[in-house]
Amino acid sequence: MKKLLHMDFLLLAAMIGLVAIGVVFIRSAGAARQIAALHSAWRAHAATAALGLGLYVALAMVDYRKVLKWAAWPCFAAALLMLCAVLVFGDKVYGGRRWLWFFQPSEIAKLATIALVAQLFGREGARTDFKGFLAALAILSVPVALILAEPDLGTALVLVPTILTMLCAVRVWMKGLVTILLAGLISAGALLGAVSAAERQSDPARREAILSHIPLRPHQIRRLRVFLNPELDPSGSGWNLRQAKLSIGSGSIYGKGLGKGDQKLLGYLPPSVSMNDFIFAVVAEEAGFRGSAVTLALFLVMLLSSLRIGAACGDDRGRLLVAGVATLFFCHVYVNVAMSIGLMPITGLPLPFISAGKTFLVVLMAAFGLVQSVALHPADQHAAATPN
């Protein structure tokens, strides 16, 4: 147990701070309606966080190399199995099968994929040539395909850059990475270009014709259109974005006070979004810029602490693990906050530690447990290899 005294307490403190923010604002968001399940949501969040903390400590104690060695493949296989199972047995919610009993396999798959990639490419003598690149793509493509089949575009979209960043960290066939990066940028640009071209069409028939050629689901196209033109359909697809921006913007510097956010009290931000994907809007409205800046600062503290651990670690596996977890974490934070303030199209991604979402919370805490493990188990014999 003495080992625990050497862990990165800044990382832990920032995490606990974020979880606390989550508990407080889930409670605030849930109080807006007289529904028992919403009133107790904050307790569930706290209880899950306690469970996650146990897992966090347990994983921190164990040498991450052993974990990766023994658990990476089985976890990945299990995650794939569950992803298959959710397609068959999953409960249909909001047009997608994402839930298996009480958890979301896609969240587990994220960590499992990161762990596997870290295990495979962090070994000594891992292949970093074209073949290694193909192998990595193969590993990545299976969970991404399964997640897209749910469908859960958001999760798939954060997993891909996360794994690519990890591959980049160990310099696996950089040409391919650059190509993929460019391809991604070009296709995103093309998509947005096509949608904005359609938006500029005054003739509805021609607009529909252009939109029908875009290989996305109708609700995704709508989200892109709303992103480009926030005033479009303010009572339909544009509602959440408009209301989230109103919440955030009206929060001013000091906020309206805990539990006093008009937007959620009056039902403009219903609890289904206010305690999940749009909880940042509640934080920003009730705590103001002060609160939202503190929250962002805590996220940044976690990111930089993790990266410091990664940099200090002399082991490729540890470095890869930390890079993967940090990137995944950053993607979530950035995408979620950016969509709440209209910088990005709306994607259903939770805000780490704060949004109500039990699977994601446990997975995240496990992931940061692994990061702590990297901090607690320095590489003494493998200090030589230095990518990065």
Added chain:
Amino acid sequence: MLFLGAAFTLGMAVLAVELWRLQVVDVADFKENQRRQNTRTILIPGMRGRILDRSGRVLADSRPSRVVVCRLESFAGKGGVSNIACGVEAAIDRLSSVLRLPRPPSLTRERIVRHLRESGVLPLDTWRDLDDVTLARFAEHAEEFPGFDEIVRAERIYPFGSLAAHILGYVGHDRPEHDAAIHFWEPELKGRAGLEARYDGYLAGATGEKRVVVDSRGFKPQILRDATGEAQMSPPADGLDLRLTLDAPLQHALERQLKGVCGAGVVLDPRTGAVLAIASSPTFNPNDFIPVLTSEKYRALADDPSHPLLNRAISGTYAPGSTFKPITAIAALDVGADPEAEYDCRGVFTLGAFRLHCWDRYGHGAISLDRALKESCNTYFCNLGRLVGTNAMVRTAREFGIGAKTGIDLGGEAPGVLPDAEWKLSHGGDPWYPGDTCQMAIGQGMLLVTPLQMAVACAALANGGCVYQPYLRERDFGMPPPAPLRRIHCAAGDFERVRRGMLAVAREGTGKRVLFRYGEGRERHRLGATCAAKTGTAEVGTGETKRKNAWVIAFAPYEQPTIALAIIVERGESGGLTAAPKAHEVLASRFGEDVP
């Protein structure tokens, strides 16, 4: 790692800068947009003022009406609009059986849905004007009906029913007048006709304003049921009482005389022009228009061939007949005609192709002005008119206020017609014939006047030549008495001569029945004051539609007149037989009758 750190820091910085822009730089816009989104302004009308007669008798009042309302937000838990409407409907039906009242026919499903969509924050009126028994039933079961409340709304009441209905007018429910961009309003009583419309701004008071916070569905949020949900921006101010010059007993007497006939009457105070009574018959009861004037009721009134909604006293135009003769006499005396000059009445007046019969077909023989007025000799006045000419008559008639709106504080006044050569040419293209001058001299032909104009002219005859603007709103306390609009151009002695002539009319001429009431056994009841009068029987229409309108103008007491009146009865027998007794009764209600 360094690269990732830089990238993450940059990402967070981008978010922080954007948040700063939203939450600090643009905060005012967002706050304003949010306020616009979740507050609604409701206008609340002030209590409408009363209308009083000159002694403070209440002619129009506001009374409390107890209304059971449904607060729709209590049903808002039930999902979409149609579900809520369903729930409200079911509750109303249950309440209907408890109150033992049928569901109001206007409260249809569509009405509820429309109210939900358009004004969810306002309560929906279900039953209006509930009596105590029903209210007790409601109070007993109120707990079973959450969302239903009893509130008090103001309704209009006219305590005297149809008394002065044309003057008072009536009210409807409408949106209060206000400049601000508002969302909803509590209905305000708004004057639609008569004085209610003319002095609406005075009676209505000032509209108040209330802000209500609404939730995303447009309802008052249940979670904010306390004071934070509503903020009074400005309280409404009650309207002022409108005091009239009308004298309710005199008005009542006048209306009783007109009951059952088509006609009108106006009673003025010749010293000021104040209207003491003004009536038009047939009439209507403005209470029937409350709480709403249904289209059937309105149709029935509007389609009635006797036009009960028409205010004949100011909008009806009639030939004045012989009541115009005093004006002709003044015009003649003013241009220097000799009153003593005699004219030989042979029962018919001939001027070229123009022939006119005197009512006395055997003729009055040699007759001068005094007797011609008393006997109302047509041929004498035809001749007199021919002598003085159209222009002199038109000038004097205009001075009396004929042919122009009097300017009374009521809408819908007709100007009447005071024809001259120019007018005739532009209305039909015929030139002015000498016969037209003769016709005008006896108040026939194209000449048209309103009963109010005749009353104003009569007041001027009564007070020695001062023309006042008639008015209904009592002057504020301490204001100087109104100044006359103008004085009739005529020597005082000549004026007195015509007044004396009218005195003779009432004493022994065609207007005897103004001064005397003849009982069964020919006994005479004399009016309690000396009075002067002039009757008129105007023939209108030709052939089948030929009819006589009976006129009388009168003033009393002769020495110091305090009352001047004009009465017309459509399709009467003659002025002396039909209209004069009515004038007698109206004057008797003020001056009484001498015991014989």
